[in-house]
Amino acid sequence: MKQIAILGEGAWGMAVATLLAQNGHSVKIWCYHAEVVEQINTGHRNEKFLPGISLDPSIKATGDMKEALCDAHWVFEAIPVKFLRSVLQEAKPCFDPDQVWVVLSKGIEQDTLLFPTQMIDSVLGASVKKTIFAGPSFAQDVAKKQITAVTVAAPDCDQAKELQQLLANDYFRPYITTDMIGVQVGAALKNVITLGVGMFDGAGYTDNAQAFLLTRGLHEMVQLATHLGGKQETVYGLSGLGDLVLTSKGSLSRNLDVGKRLGSGQPLEEILKETGYIPEGINTVQSVYQLMEKEKIDLPISRGIYEVIFTDTTVEQMLKSLMHEPLSWECEQKKA
Known part of the structure; x- marks a missing residue:
């Protein structure tokens, strides 16, 4: 069992949290809104961002960044690029250099013109272990266990294969590349x-x-x-x-x-x-x-x-x- 933190209360973060929890991992999700934290922890739902979906009861939510990142080996960030830098700044005091960060954000920061992995470098330092996964994957379908395939990218094959094994199951199939x-x-x-x-x-x-x-x-x-x-x-x-x-x-x-x-x-x-x-x-x-x-x-x-x-x-x-x-x-x- 891996200790996993997810940053982001939106549909995609919740879907990935559900996938990882169903794969047997311990998942804690950081949420911005207190009412979302309450709904996840007491009702195992997130009607604000992923309506109609029952969440795995093992998923725990918190509004405390330190609590979310403490003891986590894998950190999945699912923050809109527009807000990613401010969330990374909040996470910086809790950052552990042994963690592996997984980018779920899709976009390019305005003005700096940085991609998400480059934004992580600029805030947390270039030595951060970073991976990505992306592909045709609507959150609702992943949460409902519909067949899905994505691309997993990391600077080296071993790191990519480790993330691939973390995500793979009978309805979710990741393929690997080193092309970040x-x-x-x-x-x-x-x-x-x-x-x-x-x-x-x-x-x-x-x-x-x-x-x-x-x-x-x-x-x-x-x-x-x-x-x-x-x-x-x-x-x-x-x-x-x-x-x-x-x-x-x-x-x-x-x-x-x-x-x-x-x-x-x-x-x-x-x-x-x-x-x-x-x-x-x-x-x-x-x-x-x-x-x-x-x-x-x-x-x-x-x-x-x-x-x-x-x-x-x-x-x-x-x-x-x-x-x-x-x-x-x-x-x-x-x-x-």
Whole structure:
């Protein structure tokens, strides 16, 4: 039995807590809201973030960071990137260098343009043992023990295999890689591309146009990953293509829902007020736009999605701009 801490009371943190508890591990989850702590400990439920799901009775919740991290060998962080730095600062006094941190967050921090593992380095130090897992995995389905496969990434194979063994069971199958950057780029950009797919749908464009955007969006994911040192085959795997397919076509996708609303002409402020949530793609597209400027890399679809959300550009104008991009090869041609 492993001692495991989970930071984050949201649906994904709760789903992973349930998975690990069912695998026989001791799980303690840090929650921001006192009422969520109370509901988990007394009713074994989290109706605020994972409604309708009965949690494993062995899962314990706390609002005390020190209590959550004390004696934990594995620390799974499931914090939205926008709030990750502040949570890491709170965790820093309780940090143990022997712990292994597992990144569940998906996105890129604005202004610093750091990925989650890099944020951990900047707050806790580069010597922290870090792993990641990502892939097509809606929280509700994992909590309901539906068949799921993900990618597990670590700097070395032994560490990746250890996390793989921790997670694997008869309904949850992890595959391993050492490509930390490729996994994080795919996990972040699939939310941005999904916003675009939703926009096209909401604006009334047919499946042909949506397939065009999804496929060329995948190409942009590969472009950015390889530019930053990741591998294209990682993006073509579960953490990239797999998660993109699920997020852009799945009925539980918040990014898709918000994209559809934007495409129909609903203002972002009104959408956020009506839904009560900000999908990670909204934050990430702003970081990607900054990253394009910094790295001098052109990602027309990502740029267009940003402009529809944050300028007066319409979906029709975005598509017209894409259709007037210079004609080119589908894939990069190697020089002889």
